């Protein structure tokens with residue numbers, strides 16, 4: 348139904364059913380011209396490119412993202428090549444050597460998981476990781492943990508990357524945060540442009556991180572943070588973009604920061620992904636295909652996929668092995684995760700699928716199938732034959 352938008356990527360590997368868009372979405376065809384437009388603008392503006400980007404291109408992209416998240420202040424949105432950069436920048440707001448108490452889950456993506464585990468080696472960082480499972484009691488356990496202490500940092504996903512289960516939104520637990528100084532971060536990478544998300548109620552309190560190479564479909568290189576309004580934090584890991592407006596001033600004395608989201612900016616980066624992401628937003632606008640409509644199509648694919656998998660009666664791909672919340676009304680992310688007995692079983696099944704022309708991805712004992720606009724239900728019936 349929507350394959351027409353992805354002809355370049357689909358024709359590059361016509362035999363393959365790409366079930367890993369949750370890892371890296373195919374880019375719609377419109378992104379090709381956008382990528383070239385970056386080259387042309389680089390030639391047109393040369394050294395003046397930065398002021399052009401920051402006065403013309405970036406504000407438009409900020410507006411699109413703000414529209415997507417229902418935010419009144421697009422200037423609170425700041426860009427970096429990846430979310431890891433923001434993770435570390437946010438961690439750097441705490442004075443070096445200060446003992447930290449961090450609350451998180453055992454389902455966070457490597458960018459936070461690895462970094463926080465490495466910091467733990469300092470010996471003065473105390474991290475509590477609330478287990479995601481059982482999913483049905485997570486909200487209650489998380490809320491209890493939030494209120495149990497004065498945390499320096501709270502970090503949680505919007506949708507867990509290793510199950511697709513949607514985490515409780517801050518609406519459920521934000522009031523339980525005991526300290527106004529607690530820095531709160533939601534990693535929204537698996538929610539942004541997949542699930543309709545209204546961030547307006549949290550815009551003055553919670554950092555939201557996401558990026559372009561999954562459901563925003565613009566490819567790697569363009570991640571963003573929504574920085575809480577009036578945030579006065581001073582990240583130690585800082586670059587010259589963080590005070591772009593003040594560059595002409597004498598650079599002496601205390602390091603100054605922008606008063607909007609740019610205070611969390613780093614330094615020179617490749618903005619071609621911003622052009623691609625913009626092109627995707629424009630495509631959705633032209634076609635009237637907003638996130639609610641795209642999500643509805645993905646839900647339809649997911650239902651068709653489950654029906655097909657049930658008909659296979661496969662010894663491993665069945666409902667008992669699929670990670671999900673039992674509440675039938677609970678939203679789910681745009682991929683399904685099957686947990687098998689061990690990593691060997693998973694890699695063997697992924698290899699078997701790949702031989703049949705189905706690309707999935709797996710992590711340890713979990714096999715993930717993602718759903719994309721460039722699928723239709725018939726693809727599952729004709730390709731996933733086990």
Ligand SMILES: Cc1ncc(COP(=O)(O)O)c(C=O)c1O
Nearest residue numbers: 429430431456458508534536537
């Ligand atoms: C939940 C989540 N956050 C972040 C990322 C990407 O992290 P980074 O931008 O640091 O590469 C991913 C990628 O799969 C993810 O699943």
